[in-house]
Amino acid sequence: MIKAVIFDLDGTLLDRDNSLKKMLLSQYYAITALQKIDFSIYSERFIELDQRGYVWKDIVYQQLINEYQLDITRDELLADYLERFEHHCISFNGMHELLNEIRSKNIKLGVITNGYSEFQRSNIRGLGITDYFDVIIVSEEEQIKKPEMEIFKRALHRLQVTANEAIYVGDHPQKDVEGCITAGMIGIWKEDLYYTKPEVSCHTINELSEVTDIINDLNRNFCTSTNARRLTNPLLQ
Template identity: 50%
Template structure:
């Protein structure tokens, strides 16, 4: 019986691709006075390319953008600070996020988040989505000093919800960090499809968060 569901954040609960594009468009408009020599679509597309789906921290992204576009009137540090302070205002959830969390909680399922990233930044995104109250534990790699797929961060989340690995599932979009990391300690690994990956081994593969309660009901034989 599944007693707990632990989630990844970016690409799983947070539609990071859509959120990032919204943020970059807004950033360009905020700083247009200094960026107007760069075509907006070029600024957006290059940022997204350098960002590598969030796996490159933005100090490197902005320093490279400033160099490539020969931006002299604004520093990469100011653009980075703008990202840190403003990104949460552009956060977009995946469809059915709140309804799924409410359904799981109503069925006494304990909930958690394990996310790799910067502590305050990730918490700002979680709060912007309005979902912090649903979770019994939230672990962010920077604050934990360890990140997925290391088994200890999964074990810590399970200790905090007081559930054993075989009574839990982990839902995430990254095949190694999320799915394999969870399966390695005996959790059910649920992969939320991401088009950049193919032929992924997982216990379950979903397109939408709304499939999670269905899987849990099936496991209970309901």
């Protein structure tokens, strides 16, 4: 039976692309020094340098300052980013409904996310979902990150479930899907056209609401196989 569902954050629960665009618009009109260039130029170049969050913002901002000779410091822009992003977090459709549905089934919930602790936890607050989770694991705190097997094992230990009782949902084929499957978990890839399909066998979804169907199917199959074993083994009857 499925006893826990663990999620990635960016690109899975948090619609980071649209959250970032919303934050950049707010930042641009709040900081006069940025208005030296057109917003479209600022936004497009930021997103290009950001590489979907895999380049930290001190590097991104310094490059923007250098390229466009902006009269502001990297640290000022970074501080604004860290304070502002939380207030512009957008979830993917159906997130709250899914989390409520899983909770109603008495299934535990967790998050494993790579990144800086304070920033990632502020984004979870920004989505308004902190209280849903039994466990929140951030790579900076753990000093390990996905796809290392140990970070998944720590989540399982803290949730007090075995690997085959847990589902992990993420958008990155290697860091999320292959990582969790290596740890023995059931992997769900939240399809993202930016990435190629995972090489390992896994479930695939386009919308968060589809996770419920997978949970139901897995639990139904578990019950069917358990009943079959009971019928064929007198000691289990």
